[in-house]
Amino acid sequence: MDLRAFPRTFIPNPLFDSMESPHSLNTTATATASIELHARPRANINSPDESSESNAENNSPSRRYQMLLLLSGFMTIFQIIGINGVFGIFQDFYTSEDSNIPSARGNDALVALVGTLGSGLTWSGGIFVNPIQARVESVKLVTFAGAAIMSLGLLLASFSSALWQLFLTQGLLYGVGSSLYYFPIMTIAPTYFDRHRGFAMGCILSGAGIGGLVMAPILQVLLDKYGVRGALRILSAWNLGVAIPIAWVIRRRPGFDGMGNGANTRINMVLVKRGTFLYQAFGAFLQAAGNVIPLYYMTSYSTSVLSYPRATGSLLLAVNSAVNSVARIGMGVLADGVGRQNTMICSAFLAALSVFALWYNAARERFIVFVVMYGIYAGGYNALVPTTITDIYGVENYARVNGSIYFIRGLGSLLGAPIAGLILGTHKRGGSAATSVIAGMQLRQRYDHVVVYDGLLLLCAGMCVAYVRWLDARDKGGWKWKA
Template sequence: MTVLQTCASDDETTEYLETPASEETLDGIGVEEQLQPDEHDGGYGWVCVVCQLMITASTWGVNGAFGVYLTHYISTNAFPGTSEIAYSFIGGLSQSQILLIAPLVTHATRVFGTKPPLVVGAVMEAGALIGASFAKQSWQLFLSQGLLFGWGCSFLYIGTIGIIPQWFARRKGIANGIAAAGSGIGGLIYSLSTEAMISNINVAWAFRITAICTAAVNIICIILIKDRNKHIQPTQNAFDLGLVRRPELLLISTWMFLSIIGYTCVLFSLPDNAVRIGLTAHQGSVLGALANLGMAIGRPIVGYFSDRVGRLNMVISATLLAGIWCLCLWTSGTSYSALLAFSILGGTTVGTCWAMVGPMLADAFGMKLLPSALSIVWTISAVPSAFAEAMALGLRRPQAPVYLDVQIFSGCMFIGAALFLVPLRFKKRIEAMVLSEKQ
């Protein structure tokens, strides 16, 4: 599909053609083409990359530390009468809400602009964490750490996720990879600091200190981040049902769906997995932190090579490798050293979906349709986000090895996700060959 856009730069108005879903964009061919008159490939965009990285650290990074809270709730029976599966739904609820209300955030951005929804998100996130610090019953934790925290993160993360592709024509992959590394960096920082605060102070002040830190970071980023909506004029429809009939969206959505199941099972299960094999809660938090460190390292690398060897080639390889790490390395993780190795190596690839979904959809549908495509994918992805960790807890064995079925299940999810992108890879190759013969 070829879309004719009229984009106004600061000095002139220029018409240019945008051709999404091409072999060149998805397979990394022709990246040395000249930029269009109103295209960017950096500049102030790098400031936006840093802002997106910090926002991701303050949203997904904090959410990535939920495994530490989960271990604390289960080991101390913090709320008597609450089951382990019920505790897992707190993290699943917050993660699913981030994605579920994406259409609402997209609509709010279209009506009010970029920054007002971000301010709302920052207030919600800080309020949720402070509210959780005063929770006396589990249902209060569901409303604060689960529901309200997820809404706040959604307004912040979904409200900014489409900005970076607007600033980069050639280097979308590396730019998004760097920004997505914020989840790993934030998870590393908040996993270690949360465990230390719970051990040395208490869980209430862990929430309050986290709220202060995230609020300060979010305010600075909201002030600095800038979009290019006036130039690009994206549709920003909450839903464009015409996209649902496109095979590219169905295949990418299925890849995202299965990848999130594997990602959530790995990230949230590692701390408790450590305790189940006789390690301490502190060692469990270190494993979770190292998994986040692996993501911080791996996402920019995946993004960089996706710009060089082709988006689909790199994403399929990284997703497949995540499954192999789970099946070969995590299943043999009966000691601290083995789990340390898996945390770092597995972490480099298990979060590939978060770093690459934006560039893949931008390549497939173009910048104007990107917000609508993202809204559909986020909404679909809310389902596995809500139930993945509950599924993992349900798969645990009563006797050692407790997490073996979870490890096999996670590996199969990643491998299945990679296989769903293979038809898209061949589809693009066939289309390119047909086009070449016609020319």
């Protein structure tokens, strides 16, 4: 087999879905298989194995540097996924009567668009960031520039007094910066681990769940104690302070083509015309749109409909994030036994079922069950997207398809929550007791409409995934129960 036939670009799984975003040990182990095929030094691709191993040993990084890289990657994911995942807390504040932005009060649709613009650009921006990395000599500069732009967006958001200013700061600037911050270390880190690459990347990606778990209660404390302006400024300073040592640590591994050639990430028309790609892309779009809605409206539903205090709403969001992180690993283990596509299909349908059965007209007890169960089921789809891409299209097409699918997922996450906000409509909280009861009943009915919209998105995504499973079996000439 000629290894030169395989692409040299690796694009990591950026979602962790979550809302995005998408991370697990199983995902990483399979997705990084393409790196193992082409991560050796270029000069040794056609040389004997003994020569390759000798040169690899000469270029072997120290254990100390590998530990620093693991810590840096963990903190990068902790920061970006953690902040993305808790925007629902910001949304609950911006749309409340205590908001510092009058035009945002009760306007969930536009406020949600701010958050989805930031998180959507985090993932979709990879299609532009990866070619930039391939052409820029210093990845330290790209990483630090991204973190600085991200922190600048948060800082300027603290001075915002109108919604359009939030769009430019906590939306656009934040999203561009987080994408530049995220991709360098996630592209380079796998090249520094030869024998334990899956474990190493699993350690890095574990920052996703822990970030959401830690960030939610901390952000709520900051909002309660210092207000939204103070919270944003502290978050901005903390993010930049963490980024400086990360940017200092990251560098390309000498002799390893970890960044690849930007041309190899471009999808070709032969793949686009395949029914599997079209339906998988459509399913990815629908799932990303539906997946982000509970994350954005979980906190506001807790406080507005169920009358929980904001601290409890933040805690429920943190619990969902923690469960989701553990579930991704568990779903990955299950997928190895019963098949990745099979597990992905079940995950998509069960996520839709949990929305319909547990969130619709939910009282407190049933809503808590929904928070946990949705965290379990939604984690499966997000974790298994890259592994199914490899299974369906082959390692040689992984970079092309993965980059395109996650660009489309970024677009889906951009649109899901704002449309849910339009369905919810503007609403005023508080008032007299009688008015509050009537308003609460009306608001619960509106949320039920949002739940139906969200459930339909996830259900249609499950149908697309199931149809891709059937198309893939047909194209490969036969049905296998484990796939």
